[in-house]
Structures are given as C-alpha cells and as structure tokens.
Amino acid sequence: MNVLIVEDEILLAMELSFLIEEVGCVDVGHAMSSTDALAMAADLRPDLALVDVHLQDGPTGIDLARHIASDCGVVALFMTANVKRLPADFAGACGVVGKPYSEHGMKAALRYLDICLRDGRAPGLAPAGLQLAPAWAERWGLGDLPRIA
Amino acid sequence: MTTPGFLSPPTRRRAASREGEGAGREDLERALAEKTALLHEIDHRVKNNLQLVSSLLLLQARHAADPVVRQALRAAQARINAVAIVHRRLFQGEDPECFDVAAFLRDMVEDVIGGSGRTDIRVTLDLERTDLPTAQAAPLALLISELLGNAILHGFPDGREGAITVTAAREGDQLRIEIADNGVGVPTTGSTPGIGQTIVKHLCSQLHTDCQVADAGPGVRATVRLPLDGVR
Numbered sequence: 069m070n071v072l073i074v075e076d077e078i079l080l081a082m083e084l085s086f087l088i089e090e091v092g093c094v095d096v097g098h099a100m101s102s103t104d105a106l107a108m109a110a111d112l113r114p115d116l117a118l119v120d121v122h123l124q125d126g127p128t129g130i131d132l133a134r135h136i137a138s139d140c141g142v143v144a145l146f147m148t149a150n151v152k153r154l155p156a157d158f159a160g161a162c163g164v165v166g167k168p169y170s171e172h173g174m175k176a177a178l179r180y181l182d183i184c185l186r187d188g189r190a191p192g193l194a195p196a197g198l199q200l201a202p203a204w205a206e207r208w209g210l211g212d213l214p215r216i217a
Numbered sequence: 218m219t220t221p222g223f224l225s226p227p228t229r230r231r232a233a234s235r236e237g238e239g240a241g242r243e244d245l246e247r248a249l250a251e252k253t254a255l256l257h258e259i260d261h262r263v264k265n266n267l268q269l270v271s272s273l274l275l276l277q278a279r280h281a282a283d284p285v286v287r288q289a290l291r292a293a294q295a296r297i298n299a300v301a302i303v304h305r306r307l308f309q310g311e312d313p314e315c316f317d318v319a320a321f322l323r324d325m326v327e328d329v330i331g332g333s334g335r336t337d338i339r340v341t342l343d344l345e346r347t348d349l350p351t352a353q354a355a356p357l358a359l360l361i362s363e364l365l366g367n368a369i370l371h372g373f374p375d376g377r378e379g380a381i382t383v384t385a386a387r388e389g390d391q392l393r394i395e396i397a398d399n400g401v402g403v404p405t406t407g408s409t410p411g412i413g414q415t416i417v418k419h420l421c422s423q424l425h426t427d428c429q430v431a432d433a434g435p436g437v438r439a440t441v442r443l444p445l446d447g448v449r
Binding site: 150152197 | 269
C-alpha cells in the first residue's frame with residue numbers, strides 16, 4: 069500500500085520510511101504540518117497516512133485525520149505518546165500506535181493494516197502495539213472480539 | 218433593616234472573606250491544572266525523545282557496512298527499546314507510581330521474541346497480575362531484555378527450534394520471575410563475560426536481588442526474586 073508520513077520529527081520520519089519499504093509498502097511522501105499534509109493527501113491519495121498528533125503547526129493531527137477522511141477518503145493511523153487523549157471515534161482514523169513504538173511493533177501494524185485495507189477484512193486480532201478504532205474493528209469483522217489482544 | 222442593594226459592614230466583611238477563599242481555591246485549582254498539564258507535556262517529550270534515540274540507533278545500524286557493527290548497534294537499540302516499553306505504558310494506567318508487571322512482561326516478550334524473527338521459538342506465558350514500584354521498571358526491563366535475549370541467542374543457536382516459558386508468580390512477599398528455555402543449556406567451558414553478563418549482575422544488585430541460573434535439563438532456567446514490600 070502507499071503510505072504518507074505526517075511527522076514533524078524528521079529523523080523519525082526517515083526511520084518510518086525504511087520500515088514502510090521493509091514491509092513491502094511504498095513511502096509516497098512526507099509532511100510536517102497539517103497544511104502540507106492536507107495538500108499531499110489530496111494530491112497523492114495514499115492508502116494510509118501515518119499521522120503524529122503533534123505537528124509543526126501544533127496539536128493538529130486529530131483534525132487533520134478528520135479532514136483527510138472526509139475530504140479525500142484517506143485513512144489515518146495515529147502515532148502518539150498519549151493514546152488516552154484521542155477522541156472516542158478516533159476522528160475517523162483506523163487506529164493508533166502508541167509512542168514510543170518498537171520497530172517490530174510498527175512493522176506488524178503496517179503489515180496487518182495492509183491486509184485489512186486490501187481485503188476489507190482483518191486477518192485476525194490486531195497485533196500488540198496497534199489499537200484499532202471501534203468503527204474500523206467493526207467494519208473489518210472484529211465486532212465481537214476485544215480490540216486489543 | 219438594611220436598604221436594598223446596600224450591604225452592612227459585617228455582611229460585607231463576611232462576603233469579602235468568602236470571595237477571598239473562593240479566589241484562593243480558584244488559584245489553587247488553576248495551579249494544579251497547570252502542573253498537571255506540565256507533567257503530561259514532560260511525559261510526552263520523554264516518549265518522543267525515546268522514539269528519537271531508538272530511531273537514531275536503527276538509522277545508524279542500517280548505514281553500517283560491517284555486520285558486526287550493525288549487530289552491536291541493534292543490540293544497543295534492543296536495550297533502549299526495553300526502556301521504551303516501560304515508558305509506553307507509564308501514565309496510561311491509573312497509578313503513575315506503580316506498573317503492571319504482567320502487562321509489561323507480555324510487551325517485552327512480544328518485542329524481543331517477535332523482533333528476533335524467530336518464529337521457530339514458542340513462548341508460554343504464566344503471569345500473575347502484580348504491581349511493582351515505577352522506579353524499578355527501567356532496571357527490570359533491561360534485566361528481562363538481557364535474559365530473554367540470552368535465551369534466544371544461547372539457547373537456540375543456528376536455527377534450533379524450541380520453547381521459552383516466562384513465569385511471574387507471587388511467593389509470599391516476593392515476586393518470582395523466571396525465564397526458562399529448553400535449549401542447549403549452560404556452556405560448560407568458561408568464556409569471557411560479555412557486557413550482557415555484566416549488565417545482568419549490576420542490574421540485579423540495583424534491584425536488591427540476584428539472578429539464579431540453573432540447569433533446566435534440557436536448557437536453562439534464570440530466576441529473579443523481587444521483594445514486594447506491601448504493593449498490590
């Protein structure tokens with residue numbers, strides 16, 4: 069799948085780029101602010117956007133996720149240090165990976181979401197380190213199962 | 218009888234005193250909210266910075282041409298990842314002064330075993346829910362990281378498959394944490410202790426415990442006992 073990285077720490081974005089390629093996905097671009105991310109999402113229409121909640125223009129990641137979902141149908145995955153602060157509906161994003169994530173944890177999340185987005189169904193429970201949004205867990209057929217393994 | 222709209226001096230004094238108290242309480246509440254926000258901000262910064270440190274090591278490992286160097290950097294990153302696991306859960310739970318050992322051990326096993334790529338090693342978890350003081354979390358994380366890493370590296374070299382069991386059980390006023398493998402066993406010939414063994418020894422002393430390594434026939438059993446000191 070094509071992945072857009074929205075992260076204001078450039079070294080983290082560099083490492084994410086490697087992880088994305090290593091799981092067989094494509095890094096299509098990198099934005100550091102909501103403004104840039106909105107433009108890139110509309111232009112590139114990635115399958116998934118990795119979105120840090122705190123960006124160069126402030127804590128705008130949550131609103132960004134809502135906009136890219138409604139404006140261009142791009143699915144976001146949050147990356148954040150404070151999972152509890154996310155709204156209950158996850159602003160339309162499919163889930164969250166808590167920071168600091170491990171290499172293994174992020175790769176497992178990417179592989180899992182690649183399958184979910186491709187097949188429209190989850191291959192099983194989400195891997196440790198990935199918490200799915202309730203709406204997406206339901207959509208991918210995990211409705212009756214706990215969101216976190 | 219007072220004129221409407223006019224407060225008598227005693228009433229005015231009582232009202233002013235209550236207003237002062239109210240203002241004092243408001244100040245305190247505001248100060249508390251600011252301090253809480255600051256704590257969250259610091260926690261957020263620490264987590265982001267740990268992510269940065271971890272990513273820096275991984276980036277450097279990728280650039281290393283020499284596989285020995287690459288391996289050393291990845292080993293260092295694995296140790297930092299153990300500390301990162303501690304912080305990932307900090308402040309997400311109810312009480313910031315203690316951490317859930319069972320949940321933490323599950324995370325460690327997932328990252329260390331999962332990250333090793335050794336799908337030929339089965340892990341069994343037998344974990345009793347216990348809390349330990351947060352101050353012990355990072356040293357314990359580093360200790361468990363070494364013991365799990367040892368089990369994989371020394372117990373199952375050259376793609377030898379097998380099983381590891383991780384146990385956490387309360388025994389009186391102690392918590393027994395055990396990592397047992399059914400691998401090749403303790404090496405019989407003496408070898409120069411690597412940094413891993415030194416780290417284990419020092420971390421055990423910091424945690425006021427020792428690490429007992431026994432022959433599990435076959436394999437190795439490493440046991441650590443930690444005092445519970447009245448925690449849940």
